[in-house]
Amino acid sequence: MTVTGQGGDAATSPLAASVGLADADLVAMYRLVALARAVDERMWILNRAGRIPFVISGQGHEGAQVGLTWPLRKGHDWIAPFYRSIATCLTFGMSARDLMLAQYAKAIDPSSGGRQMPGHYGHPSHHLVSVSSPVATQILHAVGIALAARIRGTDQVAVAIMGEGSSNQGDVHEALNFAAIHRLPFVLIVENNGYAISVPSEKQLSVRDVAVRASGYGIPGVIVDGTDVLACYAAGLEAIERARTGGGPTLIEAKVTRLTAHSSDDQQTKYRSEDDLAEGRAHDPLPIFRDQLREADVLTDAIEAELAAEIKALVEDATDFAEAEPDPDPATALDWVFAEHWPGETAPPWHGTAGSHGSAGAGGHG
Numbered sequence: 624m625t626v627t628g629q630g631g632d633a634a635t636s637p638l639a640a641s642v643g644l645a646d647a648d649l650v651a652m653y654r655l656v657a658l659a660r661a662v663d664e665r666m667w668i669l670n671r672a673g674r675i676p677f678v679i680s681g682q683g684h685e686g687a688q689v690g691l692t693w694p695l696r697k698g699h700d701w702i703a704p705f706y707r708s709i710a711t712c713l714t715f716g717m718s719a720r721d722l723m724l725a726q727y728a729k730a731i732d733p734s735s736g737g738r739q740m741p742g743h744y745g746h747p748s749h750h751l752v753s754v755s756s757p758v759a760t761q762i763l764h765a766v767g768i769a770l771a772a773r774i775r776g777t778d779q780v781a782v783a784i785m786g787e788g789s790s791n792q793g794d795v796h797e798a799l800n801f802a803a804i805h806r807l808p809f810v811l812i813v814e815n816n817g818y819a820i821s822v823p824s825e826k827q828l829s830v831r832d833v834a835v836r837a838s839g840y841g842i843p844g845v846i847v848d849g850t851d852v853l854a855c856y857a858a859g860l861e862a863i864e865r866a867r868t869g870g871g872p873t874l875i876e877a878k879v880t881r882l883t884a885h886s887s888d889d890q891q892t893k894y895r896s897e898d899d900l901a902e903g904r905a906h907d908p909l910p911i912f913r914d915q916l917r918e919a920d921v922l923t924d925a926i927e928a929e930l931a932a933e934i935k936a937l938v939e940d941a942t943d944f945a946e947a948e949p950d951p952d953p954a955t956a957l958d959w960v961f962a963e964h965w966p967g968e969t970a971p972p973w974h975g976t977a978g979s980h981g982s983a984g985a986g987g988h989g
């Protein structure tokens with residue numbers, strides 16, 4: 624079966640046609656949402672079993688992440704992701720093994736050779752910038768990449784992703800102002816899950832929607848239902864094409880839900896009501912997307928069974944693979960952390976391979 628969005632089954636249901644995609648694309652998108660969820664759930668189990676120290680989860684964000692980044696050109700465009708970007712990283716080419724190697728902080732972890740905080744994924748050859756711990760600093764990094772693309776005439780688009788709480792940082796103003804003045808090929812995605820750790824959005828934002836701030840920069844601000852994968856795809860496509868064709872930046876706000884606590888060190892029942900949590904579960908993009916594809920006859924029993932088996936095998940393989948890999952040599956802990964080693968002539972050893980460990984998350988779209 625082809626579920627990669629390339630070649631093979633070229634069937635196009637009315638649902639797929641409504642967004643200009645083939646059925647195989649929709650199945651490939653669903654596969655990524657489901658794979659991200661399965662990898663994420665496994666991380667929580669490994670954390671509770673004492674195997675990995677810390678999890679920061681993308682559960683509830685996956686539909687928006689896959690839909691919004693699907694129209695990017697893999698290996699050409701750039702993404703500066705944030706710590707919830709598990710599905711984004713899978714969509715842009717990282718594998719389940721790559722993510723798990725970072726969680727275990729192994730020597731060959733492509734994100735940082737075990738030097739970054741857990742959940743701070745990155746992959747140079749997939750054009751995923753290493754996650755920045757101080758929130759919102761990555762927005763300026765992505766705008767810098769967009770400026771470089773403009774100067775070099777490379778036709779590349781740079782995307783930065785963050786939460787709504789992070790949108791209140793001063794860096795965001797600087798980044799959007801600069802990107803808007805120079806009409807840079809830049810898209811800012813805000814995944815609004817209603818909380819910044821334990822602080823609800825009413826206590827972080829003076830407006831209900833982050834997207835309205837776009838008007839202060841003279842750029843389009845778009846609100847999209849983050850549980851609607853195909854609406855996210857359409858919003859992402861429009862913004863990315865606008866950026867690529869000289870139309871300047873867009874701010875996209877995807878309304879999502881945070882299905883887990885902020886992190887494995889947080890207990891959200893201490894500050895969220897049972898009603899609030901139930902409301903969140905009702906906006907889980909995974910069953911919503913599944914039902915939509917089942918109703919459209921894009922997802923059949925046979926495809927679902929095959930995907931479930933494949934995803935189970937990928938999660939088992941990623942866990943076993945990462946578990947068996949050697950830890951970094953403690954004597955190298957400071958190598959490539961300070962400027963005397965990096966940036967420099969010699970790339971870190973974990974950048975030695977061009978591609979991912981194991982099969983990549985996505986197909987060859989874009």
Ligand SMILES: Cc1ncc(C[n+]2csc(CCOP(=O)(O)OP(=O)(O)O)c2C)c(N)n1
Pocket residue numbers: 707756757758785786787788789790816818819820885
């Ligand atoms: C500059 C800075 N301030 C504070 C923190 C601590 N911090 C980490 S995540 C987070 C919440 C961010 O909330 P939001 O942007 O809404 O993203 P979410 O975690 O909800 O996806 C905070 C305050 C930080 N990492 N960097």
Ligand SMILES: [Mg+2]
Pocket residue numbers: 786787788814815816817818819820
């Ligand atoms: Mg938030």
